[in-house]
Amino acid sequence: MPDQFEDFQGQVGVTIDESEPWWPLLPEHEHGPRPNVLIILFDDMGFAHLNCYGSTIDTPNINRLADEGLRYSNFHVTPLCSPTRASLMTGRNHHAVGMRTIANFHDTGFTNMRASVSKHSATLAEMLQARGYATYMVGKWHLSPAEENGPAGPYENWPLQRGFDRYYGFLSGATDQFYPELTHDNHHILPPKSPEEGYHVTEDLVDNGISFLRDKQSHRPDQPFFMYFALGAVHEPHQSPPEYVEKYRGRFDAGWDEVRREWYERQLASGIIPPDTELADRNPGVKRWEDLSDNGKLFAARLFEAFAGFLDHTDAQLGRLLQHLEDSGLLDNTIVVLTSDNGASGMGGPMGMLSIVAGGNGISTNDGELMLRGPGRPPATEEAERLEAWQSRLGDIGGPRSWTDIPWGWAQVANTPLRWYKSDAHGGGVRVPLIVRWPERVPQGQIRDQFHYVTDIVPTVLDVLGESVPDSYKGLAQMPVHGKSMAYTFKDPDAESNKGVQYFEMWGHRAIWMDGWKAVTRHFRGRPYDEDDWELFNLAEDFSETNNLAGQEPERLQKMIHRWWIEAGRYNVLPLDDRTITGGPSQRPGNPHDGLHYRYYPPTAHLHGRVSPMLQLGDWKITAEVERESTDQEGVLFAHGSMAGGVSFYIQDNRLCLDFNSREDVTVGRSDSELPAGMTTVSATLASSADKSGVVTLFVDGEESGTIAIPDTSGIAVRGGADIGADHYSPTTGSYDAPFEFAGTIHVLDIRVTPKGTLPRPQTPREASESG
Numbered sequence: 001m002p003d004q005f006e007d008f009q010g011q012v013g014v015t016i017d018e019s020e021p022w023w024p025l026l027p028e029h030e031h032g033p034r035p036n037v038l039i040i041l042f043d044d045m046g047f048a049h050l051n052c053y054g055s056t057i058d059t060p061n062i063n064r065l066a067d068e069g070l071r072y073s074n075f076h077v078t079p080l081c082s083p084t085r086a087s088l089m090t091g092r093n094h095h096a097v098g099m100r101t102i103a104n105f106h107d108t109g110f111t112n113m114r115a116s117v118s119k120h121s122a123t124l125a126e127m128l129q130a131r132g133y134a135t136y137m138v139g140k141w142h143l144s145p146a147e148e149n150g151p152a153g154p155y156e157n158w159p160l161q162r163g164f165d166r167y168y169g170f171l172s173g174a175t176d177q178f179y180p181e182l183t184h185d186n187h188h189i190l191p192p193k194s195p196e197e198g199y200h201v202t203e204d205l206v207d208n209g210i211s212f213l214r215d216k217q218s219h220r221p222d223q224p225f226f227m228y229f230a231l232g233a234v235h236e237p238h239q240s241p242p243e244y245v246e247k248y249r250g251r252f253d254a255g256w257d258e259v260r261r262e263w264y265e266r267q268l269a270s271g272i273i274p275p276d277t278e279l280a281d282r283n284p285g286v287k288r289w290e291d292l293s294d295n296g297k298l299f300a301a302r303l304f305e306a307f308a309g310f311l312d313h314t315d316a317q318l319g320r321l322l323q324h325l326e327d328s329g330l331l332d333n334t335i336v337v338l339t340s341d342n343g344a345s346g347m348g349g350p351m352g353m354l355s356i357v358a359g360g361n362g363i364s365t366n367d368g369e370l371m372l373r374g375p376g377r378p379p380a381t382e383e384a385e386r387l388e389a390w391q392s393r394l395g396d397i398g399g400p401r402s403w404t405d406i407p408w409g410w411a412q413v414a415n416t417p418l419r420w421y422k423s424d425a426h427g428g429g430v431r432v433p434l435i436v437r438w439p440e441r442v443p444q445g446q447i448r449d450q451f452h453y454v455t456d457i458v459p460t461v462l463d464v465l466g467e468s469v470p471d472s473y474k475g476l477a478q479m480p481v482h483g484k485s486m487a488y489t490f491k492d493p494d495a496e497s498n499k500g501v502q503y504f505e506m507w508g509h510r511a512i513w514m515d516g517w518k519a520v521t522r523h524f525r526g527r528p529y530d531e532d533d534w535e536l537f538n539l540a541e542d543f544s545e546t547n548n549l550a551g552q553e554p555e556r557l558q559k560m561i562h563r564w565w566i567e568a569g570r571y572n573v574l575p576l577d578d579r580t581i582t583g584g585p586s587q588r589p590g591n592p593h594d595g596l597h598y599r600y601y602p603p604t605a606h607l608h609g610r611v612s613p614m615l616q617l618g619d620w621k622i623t624a625e626v627e628r629e630s631t632d633q634e635g636v637l638f639a640h641g642s643m644a645g646g647v648s649f650y651i652q653d654n655r656l657c658l659d660f661n662s663r664e665d666v667t668v669g670r671s672d673s674e675l676p677a678g679m680t681t682v683s684a685t686l687a688s689s690a691d692k693s694g695v696v697t698l699f700v701d702g703e704e705s706g707t708i709a710i711p712d713t714s715g716i717a718v719r720g721g722a723d724i725g726a727d728h729y730s731p732t733t734g735s736y737d738a739p740f741e742f743a744g745t746i747h748v749l750d751i752r753v754t755p756k757g758t759l760p761r762p763q764t765p766r767e768a769s770e771s772g
Contacts, residue, residue: 027132028222035438036334037128037226037461038325040318041088043081043140043235044422045432046344046414049311053433054267054416056251056259057308061319062435065338069437070490071447073272074497074539076513077342077454079422079429079506081173082115082142084341084454085230089123089143089162091458091469091481093503093571097121100577101506104146104173104610106586112572115145116157122473124458125163128226131467134216137164138209139230141171141183146610147591151188160186164228168208170201172609174719175232177201177239177310178400179642179730181608181721184208188605190728195400200241201232206317210324217328229321233314234307236345236353236405238398244309245398252304255289255297256409257282263416271447273417277543280419283428285350285368286409295387296351298394303352304410306398332439335464337457340432344414346421348405351383354390355664356403356644356719363423363580364408366522371580400730403644403719417544423580425504425511425520427545438464441490448489450497451513451539455483463487482571503567508532508578512564516540519560525578534561585614596753602724602746612722615640615647615686618756619694622649623683628744631677635726635742638749642720642730649684650727651675651744652736656698658684658708659733662715666733669708671698688713688756724749 010022024030042049051059052066077084082102083094090097098114107115117123125135137159144157149171159167170180178195182188182204193199209229216225252259260279267273282288292300325331347353349362349370363371396402406414411421411428418427434452436442441464462468463485470478484498504511508523510532518539521532536550536557550557568574585593592598598613607613613620624637628651636650641661648659656671675682681701688694694713698706720730723739725746731738 026220026223028220028224031132033222034224034465035440036224036330037133037465038334038336039088039228039457040336040338041085041139041228041230042338042340043231043233044342044345045234045340046411046416046428047418047431047433048263048267048416049234049344049414050433052270052435053272054263054270056262056266057248058312059315061315061322062338065322065336065435065437066445068439068444069336069435069442071272072434072436072449072452073447074449074451075339075432075434076430076452076502077340077432079342079424079504079509081235081341083506085143086117087454088341088457089125089228090117090121091124091455091483092121092479093455093482095505095573096479096482096571099143100573102173103142103144105579106147107145107588108577109587110575112574113577117143117162118479119474119476120479122470122478123163124461125159125226125228126473127163127462127467127470129163129165130470130473132223134220134223134225135164136209136212136225136227137167137169137230138205138212138227139169140173140175140232141167141169141230142173144171145586145588146172147586147593149608150592150611151605151607155186158183158186166212168212169205169230170232174235174237175201176237176400176403176642176719176730177232179720180232181606181729188608190606198241200239200313202314202317205229205231206321209321213324213328213330217330231314234311236347237356237403238303238307238310238405239400239402240306240310240313240398242399244313245306246309247312248305248308250301251308252301253297255292256286256300256413257289260413260416263413267416274543276541277417278546279417280544280546283364283368283408283412283420284366285364286412287350289409293384293387295384295391299387299390300352300407300410302394302397303348303404303406306402306404307406307410309398334438335461336435336437337461338433338435339454339457342422343418343424343427343429343432344411344421345405346408346411348407348411350408351386352407352410353405354393354397354402362405362408364421365524371524401643419545420522423506423509424522425506425509426522429506429509430504430511436490441487443490446493448493450486450489450495451499451502451516452486452489452497453483453499453502455481456486456499457483459483460486501563501567503564503571503573505568505573505576507580508576510564512560512567513539514560514563517556517560518545519557519564520545523578525580529576536560584617596755598751600724600749602749604724606728607722607724609719609721612640613751614753615751616716617753619686619688619754621683621685621752623681623750624649625679625681625747626651626742626744627679627747628675628677631675633743635744636723636736636740637682637742637746638722638724638751639727639732640720640722641716641732643732644719644730645715646720646732647716648727648732648735650736650740651682651742656682656684656700656705657735658696658698659735660696660708660710660713661732662710662712665712665715666735667708667710668733668735669696669698669706671700671705673700673705675700686710686713
């Protein structure tokens with residue numbers, strides 16, 4: 001009998017009549033009935049955001065999960081998006097798997113920040129897929145280098161290459177809820193309809209998640225599934241259908257001080273925080289509500305109304321998903337896990353944010369100053385002028401013409417009763433809700449207070465499924481899982497936590513939890529690490545981290561700091577890197593911005609934000625070789641950015657046009673002469689000055705045909721990506737009805753960017769190889 005690479009268990013004779021056929025069982029029949037797994041991950045949802053964790057925002061469907069399952073009050077995550085997602089999917093610490101910070105900050109050249117998950121750390125999807133599960137991912141990925149998110153990949157770090165059978169969502173971080181940059185499986189797609197037609201991304205995600213499940217149930221009903229549903233909510237921009245925003249009109253007029261006190265009292269009454277918990281003081285930089293101007297109060301209240309509407313709308317969409325599972329008879333055989341990637345964000349700054357180019361930049365120093373803007377806030381007169389100007393746009397808040405984020409005061413309300421925000425290692429950044437529902441083993445309506453961490457989700461799921469972590473996956477040795485199963489907490493509310501120690505690190509902010517105590521420090525670039533001030537808290541007695549015992553327990557503090565360094569060495573935390581923004585192109589060889597020269601052969605797919613040409617880095621020249629059968633043919637040649645800022649290069653009324661949108665202030669330019677039919681080469685160049693003004697010059701077949709004075713060249717938004725031959729997403733200008741597809745043919749589009757200043761030079765492949 002010839003060698004066989006299949007474990008054939010039939011009988012092979014000389015003829016078919018002398019042989020016995022055999023077929024391997026399908027996984028669902030080989031392994032028998034197994035529960036499904038649904039992990040729902042919110043984005044930037046603080047400890048107090050959910051109604052069942054204290055808020056007055058309506059979340060009835062999530063409340064039902066809590067009523068029918070367990071709520072955890074001592075669950076922790078990393079301080080930021082991508083790192084938590086990497087740990088959630090692998091059960092390993094985020095530095096160890098190559099995700100020190102968020103993926104769009106590039107591969108820094110060290111193994112703790114490859115901006116992707118190490119192949120030596122299989123994801124839960126890869127593990128369960130190998131055991132016969134159908135695996136689906138819906139929503140925000142944020143686990144691939146941003147510069148790999150283009151239409152040609154490389155795809156190796158996309159969801160389908162990391163264990164998911166199907167994918168529908170967005171690959172990057174924050175997304176416009178009305179104009180998301182969508183990916184379906186391994187290709188980019190346009191949203192199926194416009195905001196005017198009722199589009200919202202959360203509804204679209206749920207529609208496609210249900211569609212995946214319907215297909216499976218229709219064709220392989222016995223196969224268990226794993227679905228990872230990663231919402232865009234409640235990350236900024238806070239956008240939802242208008243009826244949800246209007247529902248909360250006036251509900252928060254009492255202000256953040258009174259609302260925070262109300263939510264705190266609701267938490268005490270529900271038992272989700274211990275009865276002796278103190279409400280932390282206002283974070284530095286948060287004004288007393290009564291000290292805000294009337295315009296400031298109105299603006300801030302409207303921002304939180306938009307946030308509440310966004311969360312309420314998200315709960316309603318999750319209700320549709322859960323209802324489908326119930327109607328299909330699947331809900332009670334599904335382990336449902338719901339949590340958040342980090343605490344509520346303080347990026348809205350002290351005032352809040354109306355659009356991506358108006359406000360925000362809100363990382364707070366220990367003194368309550370704006371880190372990204374240097375010392376001091378906007379002068380009172382500037383702040384008052386902004387607020388006065390924004391009064392005319394209050395109606396835009398929460399809709400497609402806004403990119404809103406809440407101010408620090410409301411962010412701390414969302415993290416009640418805790419201190420600080422997302423990106424911090426204090427409680428406000430890392431303690432989040434966790435709800436687990438599974439009627440077979442999880443009791444109903446109870447609370448658990450054991451300390452646990454995001455790395456514990458994977459070992460918990462594997463534990464209850466009777467599965468183990470493979471020693472190797474696709475020929476690669478696998479690092480051990482760092483988390484521990486939480487399944488013991490299901491039946492024993494009084495059991496001691498099985499976690500002994502857990503470190504935290506983000507941008508130099510550091511903390512360590514050990515045997516119920518926590519040491520923590522906030523760090524900022526430019527300060528030596530050994531000069532950081534560490535605080536010490538006994539979390540068993542100090543839930544909200546308000547009683548600093550560093551002075552009373554110096555030996556314990558030093559012991560914990562020493563242990564932090566041990567954990568840092570063990571889990572690949574070093575080198576410490578306190579850079580928070582890396583806005584230029586990656587230094588990794590082969591990235592799409594090498595040389596800042598881009599050449600496209602349309603038609604091409606949409607260019608996602610960080611893959612699109614980096615016009616914001618300096619001067620540029622855009623050249624298009626077009627062909628028109630008649631002078632009536634018009635449309636967009638190249639559109640970059642969004643309604644918040646960008647550039648549109650187009651033909652209209654047989655004139656070459658360029659509109660320059662700088663922070664929503666649009667300058668419109670037209671060529672002096674009309675264009676000929678047939679083959680034509682059209683160009684536009686930007687020459688900017690030190691005062692940020694500039695001149696755009698238009699060319700037709702090499703001849704100058706007009707100039708456009710640009711008052712401010714610095715306000716091009718980096719969000720929104722770019723399109724060639726149309727303006728498909730958030731329109732850059734109102735000069736046409738988007739998408740205004742070009743009716744002729746674009747043969748080539750060429751863009752060259754000349755940066756202002758010196759950018760880090762990408763390594764050549766040889767240099768990268770020689771440097772190890």
